[in-house]
Amino acid sequence: MTASLSTDVTENLKQTASRQPLGARVGIPPRRVAMNLEDTRSKHWYADDAFLTAYWSAFSVLLPEGEQFFVRAVKHYRDQITDEDLKAGIAGFIGQEALHTQGHQVLNAYIENHKLPAERLEKQLRFLLDTVGKIHPRLNLAATICLEHFTALLGEQLLAEQDHHDAINTDVRPLWMWHALEETEHKAVAWDVYQQTGGSYAVRVATMGLTTVILGAVMAYATASILQADGKLFDVRNNARGFLSLFGRQGRMTRLLPKFLDFFKPGFHPNDHDTNALVAEWRERLFGVDGEISHLVKGAKSLH
Numbered sequence: 001m002t003a004s005l006s007t008d009v010t011e012n013l014k015q016t017a018s019r020q021p022l023g024a025r026v027g028i029p030p031r032r033v034a035m036n037l038e039d040t041r042s043k044h045w046y047a048d049d050a051f052l053t054a055y056w057s058a059f060s061v062l063l064p065e066g067e068q069f070f071v072r073a074v075k076h077y078r079d080q081i082t083d084e085d086l087k088a089g090i091a092g093f094i095g096q097e098a099l100h101t102q103g104h105q106v107l108n109a110y111i112e113n114h115k116l117p118a119e120r121l122e123k124q125l126r127f128l129l130d131t132v133g134k135i136h137p138r139l140n141l142a143a144t145i146c147l148e149h150f151t152a153l154l155g156e157q158l159l160a161e162q163d164h165h166d167a168i169n170t171d172v173r174p175l176w177m178w179h180a181l182e183e184t185e186h187k188a189v190a191w192d193v194y195q196q197t198g199g200s201y202a203v204r205v206a207t208m209g210l211t212t213v214i215l216g217a218v219m220a221y222a223t224a225s226i227l228q229a230d231g232k233l234f235d236v237r238n239n240a241r242g243f244l245s246l247f248g249r250q251g252r253m254t255r256l257l258p259k260f261l262d263f264f265k266p267g268f269h270p271n272d273h274d275t276n277a278l279v280a281e282w283r284e285r286l287f288g289v290d291g292e293i294s295h296l297v298k299g300a301k302s303l304h
Contacts, residue, residue, distance in 0.1 A: 023092020026085050027279075028186045030095025031287065032298045033178050035106040037171050043114040043230070045169040050232040051223075051242030052167075057111050058222035061118045063104045065125045066147065067097040069133060073140040074190050077197045086192050093189040096182045103175050116229045121222050128218070142199060142207035144190045148183075149208075149263050149270065150215070153256045155183035156275055159282050164252065174286075174293040181282045188270040205264055 023029045046053040071094050078090055112118040133140055158164050158180040168176055194204070227233040246253045262268050287294050 022088040023095055026088045026092065028089055028092025028096060028182075028189070030092060030099055031178065031182070032099055033103060033174065033293060033296045034298055035103050035175055035296075037106060037110045042169065043111075043116070045172045047167040049238070049242060050230055050235065051227065051239045052245070054223050054226040054230065054232070055219070055242070055246065057107075057116065057118070057226055058121070058219055060104050060107050061111065061121045061222060061226075062125055062218065064101040064108065065122060065129055067101050069129045069140070070144045070148065070190065071097050072133065073137070073144040074193055076137045077141060077193050080197050081193060083192075083196065086189070086196065089186065089189045090193065093186045096186055100179050100182065103179065107172065107175055111226075116226050121225060125218065138199065138203065139207060141190065141194050141197075142203050143211050145194050145199075145204065146208045146211040146263075147215070148187060148190050149260070151183045152187035152270060152273070153259055155180035155187075156273065156278065157252065157256060159184065159275075159278050161252075174296060177282070177286060178293060181279065181286060184275050184279055187275075191270050201266055208263055 042048060044050055044053040046056050074090060074093060078087075081087055081090065108118040108122065132143070158176060165173060165177060165180075224233060227235075227239070232238070245251055248254065259273060262272065284291065286292050287297060
């Protein structure tokens with residue numbers, strides 16, 4: 001499954017070197033981070049917990065196909081964009097997403113190697129997205145801005161909450177921190193493409209309602225499938241504890257609700273959530289001189 005890339009992803013990866021200068025000009029540089037999970041000791045790589053690892057593994061399994069969907073949706077409207085900064089942002093967005101796909105395929109191969117159903121789930125999502133993608137390009141782009149809103153909030157939270165990123169196994173953590181930073185960097189690109197190509201408020205909010213329901217169902221199914229394969233589906237006590245840590249009154253996902261609901265404000269823009277200081281901090285922490293994962297970056301002189 002992860003040994004081969006789709007033709008679209010391969011082409012996007014080939015073009016990443018040319019996109020790096022364009023994207024870097026507007027703060028969205030594609031960074032090629034080499035991932036190696038051979039030293040990871042436990043399949044329960046998040047907090048050594050079966051439920052939470054299954055949840056975040058499900059998210060990782062959905063990302064390669066999801067991010068290819070995002071790129072196709074944005075590329076469809078690229079030729080309609082005249083703003084030079086947004087053109088550069090699109091170049092950076094495509095490069096970053098292509099490299100995220102590649103990175104998560106490494107983690108998904110690791111998940112599959114532990115006899116968990118990453119490959120099957122990825123194929124099922126591919127069928128779903130291929131079916132949805134045939135409806136209308138405008139809806140594809142609307143769905144993309146909805147899902148990018150989710151990923152931007154998740155990325156910001158992962159960067160901001162130390163207990164969250166500390167819970168990730170040290171071998172796996174570089175992938176998630178790199179991804180979180182770049183989701184935060186490019187969070188407004190698809191949104192601006194949608195706005196500049198005539199996207200409406202009504203379509204945006206209606207699509208968010210439907211997207212939220214579908215994403216919730218897909219995540220529940222994928223998490224349950226991984227737990228079942230792991231023999232942990234009926235570990236009621238631990239699963240309930242993990243679920244409450246995410247969706248309970250003070251759960252990690254529950255705390256995102258106010259910012260999630262901002263999406264429904266007519267005048268909302270992703271940059272209304274000011275993450276400039278957070279991005280600057282983590283660019284330096286990850287990719288600055290002696291950055292935590294700067295040694296993993298290939299083929300770039302300065303990417304922070």
